[in-house]
Amino acid sequence: MAVETNLMRKFLNDPADLVKESLKGLAAAHPDLLRYDVANQIVVRKDAPRKGKVALISGGGSGHEPLHGGFVGLGMLDAAAPGEVFTSPVPGQMLAATKAVDGGAGVVHIVKNYTGDVLNFKLAAEDAADEGIKVTSVVIDDDVAVQDSLYTAGRRGVGATVLAEKLAGAAAEAGADLAHVTDTVKRVNARSRSFGVALSSCIPPANGKVIFDLPEGQIELGIGIHGEPGRRRAPLGRASEVVDVIFEAVISDLKPKHGSKVLAFVNGMGGTPLLELYLIYGEVDARLRKAGLEPVRNLIGSYITSLEMAGASLTVLELDDELIKLWDAPVHTPALRWRA
Amino acid sequence: MISERVMDAATISSWMREIEASVRVERDHLVQLDAAIGDGDHGTNMNRGFEAVVQALGADQGSPPGRLLIIAGRTLVSTVGGASGPLWGSALRSGGRVLGDQTTFDGAQLAEVLAAALASVKDLGTASLGDKTMVDALEPAVQTLKARIADGAPVAQAMEAAAAAAEAGMRATIPLQARKGRASYLGERSVGHQDPGATSTALIVRALQRAVTSQP
Numbered sequence: 400m401a402v403e404t405n406l407m408r409k410f411l412n413d414p415a416d417l418v419k420e421s422l423k424g425l426a427a428a429h430p431d432l433l434r435y436d437v438a439n440q441i442v443v444r445k446d447a448p449r450k451g452k453v454a455l456i457s458g459g460g461s462g463h464e465p466l467h468g469g470f471v472g473l474g475m476l477d478a479a480a481p482g483e484v485f486t487s488p489v490p491g492q493m494l495a496a497t498k499a500v501d502g503g504a505g506v507v508h509i510v511k512n513y514t515g516d517v518l519n520f521k522l523a524a525e526d527a528a529d530e531g532i533k534v535t536s537v538v539i540d541d542d543v544a545v546q547d548s549l550y551t552a553g554r555r556g557v558g559a560t561v562l563a564e565k566l567a568g569a570a571a572e573a574g575a576d577l578a579h580v581t582d583t584v585k586r587v588n589a590r591s592r593s594f595g596v597a598l599s600s601c602i603p604p605a606n607g608k609v610i611f612d613l614p615e616g617q618i619e620l621g622i623g624i625h626g627e628p629g630r631r632r633a634p635l636g637r638a639s640e641v642v643d644v645i646f647e648a649v650i651s652d653l654k655p656k657h658g659s660k661v662l663a664f665v666n667g668m669g670g671t672p673l674l675e676l677y678l679i680y681g682e683v684d685a686r687l688r689k690a691g692l693e694p695v696r697n698l699i700g701s702y703i704t705s706l707e708m709a710g711a712s713l714t715v716l717e718l719d720d721e722l723i724k725l726w727d728a729p730v731h732t733p734a735l736r737w738r739a
Numbered sequence: 740m741i742s743e744r745v746m747d748a749a750t751i752s753s754w755m756r757e758i759e760a761s762v763r764v765e766r767d768h769l770v771q772l773d774a775a776i777g778d779g780d781h782g783t784n785m786n787r788g789f790e791a792v793v794q795a796l797g798a799d800q801g802s803p804p805g806r807l808l809i810i811a812g813r814t815l816v817s818t819v820g821g822a823s824g825p826l827w828g829s830a831l832r833s834g835g836r837v838l839g840d841q842t843t844f845d846g847a848q849l850a851e852v853l854a855a856a857l858a859s860v861k862d863l864g865t866a867s868l869g870d871k872t873m874v875d876a877l878e879p880a881v882q883t884l885k886a887r888i889a890d891g892a893p894v895a896q897a898m899e900a901a902a903a904a905a906e907a908g909m910r911a912t913i914p915l916q917a918r919k920g921r922a923s924y925l926g927e928r929s930v931g932h933q934d935p936g937a938t939s940t941a942l943i944v945r946a947l948q949r950a951v952t953s954q955p
Contacts, residue, residue, distance in 0.1 A: 460820075482820045482821075483780070483783075483784075483820060484780070485778045485779070485780050486780050486783075486784055486820040486821045487820045487821050487822070487824075488820055489816065489817050489818065489819070489820050489824060490816060490817070490825075491817050513822075513921065514822040514864070514919070514920050514921065515820060515821040515822040515823075515824070515825075518822055518824075518825035518826065518863060518864075519820065519824065519825055521825075522816065522825055544924075545923075545924050546926070552919055552920055552921065552923045552924070555924060603778070603779055603780065605780065605783045606767070606770050606774075606779060606783065608774070608779075610774050610778065610779050611774070623924060625777075625778035625921070626778055626779070627776075627777060627778050627921060627924060627925070628776075628925060628928065630924075630925065630926055630928065631928075
């Protein structure tokens with residue numbers, strides 16, 4: 400075991416305990432914000448359930464930290480259900496989370512569009528409805544690298560998930576009802592598009608091997624967040640050329656109105672430093688302005704990751720006045736926090 | 740004329756143990772297949788799930804076969820995660836409901852169990868034959884089993900044909916482009932790889948063949 404661990408270059412006691420031990424650490428670091436329910440493997444906002452407040456929960460495989468556990472707290476999620484690394488949680492976790500946060504005003508499930516997440520959340524929502532809890536589910540599918548057609552499982556949910564959790568979380572905190580909070584998640588998803596690239600694969604701790612081999616000097620275009628290979632591979636050019644590809648993919652699909660205010664989210668995949676992410680943001684900012692768009696808000700950092708993968712994704716959200724107000728509203732979670 | 744085999748709760752327990760054993764042996768192979776066109780967790784997840792199933796059935800006190808399938812399905816849903824958990828979980832539960840409370844079942848009923856499992860997978864996963872999924876192994880197995888039983892073949896012989904059909908279906912996924920599940924994100928790049936879900940499905944059908952054959 401010790402030898403394998405060293406070969407993996409990961410901090411592990413036992414790979415099988417990684418998720419649980421990490422969640423324990425998260426709870427130890429932020430007792431003022433959240434608690435970790437070990438038996439149900441869920442992270443719950445400390446003051447949940449809040450009577451009369453619509454609650455938001457999300458969940459998915461681990462390995463995308465800080466998503467989702469790092470977004471539990473004021474103005475964002477009420478609970479998160481983390482599965483094993485890159486594996487959807489099981490319905491019992493989502494059901495336990497739903498019950499733990501329901502304050503009588505209903506619970507919104509934010510689901511990333513992966514077959515496993517969708518199926519497990521569906522079973523959980525049915526169980527919750529059987530127990531008399533009002534549940535709505537919104538599937539996030541903002542990744543333009545996947546063609547949405549009858550011939551695929553549909554677009555993946557990526558960067559827009561973070562934005563939807565923040566914006567709908569702010570709406571719920573401000574007292575919006577279940578229909579309005581649900582609609583906010585849908586609106587953010589409909590107005591967002593994302594595209595990601597990788598400079599390296601990543602190593603799931605359960606088997607210790609890279610998911611795909613990427614030779615030096617190559618870039619994988621159109622990746623998701625599970626280390627799954629992208630749609631194509633190309634020689635790695637200058638950063639400005641890479642941003643051209645990413646920007647074109649996002650904007651040509653989003654088709655924002657000329658003069659729109661937008662939020663640009665430059666996300667690191669886990670192994671790319673902030674130094675490079677800001678370079679990317681500078682390139683994106685210039686292109687947005689040149690395209691007649693106004694980047695009035697931004698988020699730069701590693702918020703929805705793929706273990707140690709080197710790479711980045713861009714999400715552009717076409718804002719409106721309400722979304723700007725919700726973005727500026729206070730948030731206090733382990734990974735995202737600001738005052739009004 | 741071989742006398743027709745009667746199957747019961749022991750057949751189901753033996754089936755689940757056979758699955759657990761072969762998934763354990765093939766775990767790394769399933770992981771490799773999944774890493775090529777998915778995210779590399781299929782072997783680990785199925786291994787965890789069927790270990791839990793064997794444990795759950797080991798603790799059971801004399802439930803009828805249909806009930807055992809429902810317990811196994813419920814255990815998969817609550818331990819596997821991913822897409823395979825709900826899909827195989829629902830499949831076994833649907834199969835179990837076919838048998839109700841009866842203590843024994845025959846070949847025709849076994850075919851109905853597998854047909855119900857297939858229907859549930861297709862319904863929940865919205866996949867059809869040729870989408871490069873577990874359906875590509877399960878559907879030919881069910882068709883073959885039904886046809887052989889209808890022709891009057893003994894169960895062991897019919898199951899041998901069904902397992903071979905599942906394995907042929909599994910191999911036939913190699914040239915296909917995935918249309919469902921995580922492999923579909925790859926588009927044309929999924930061509931040339933054997934589907935991990937169809938592979939574990941072929942193992943599960945083969946395990947059933949062993950369970951009905953080894954029975955006294």
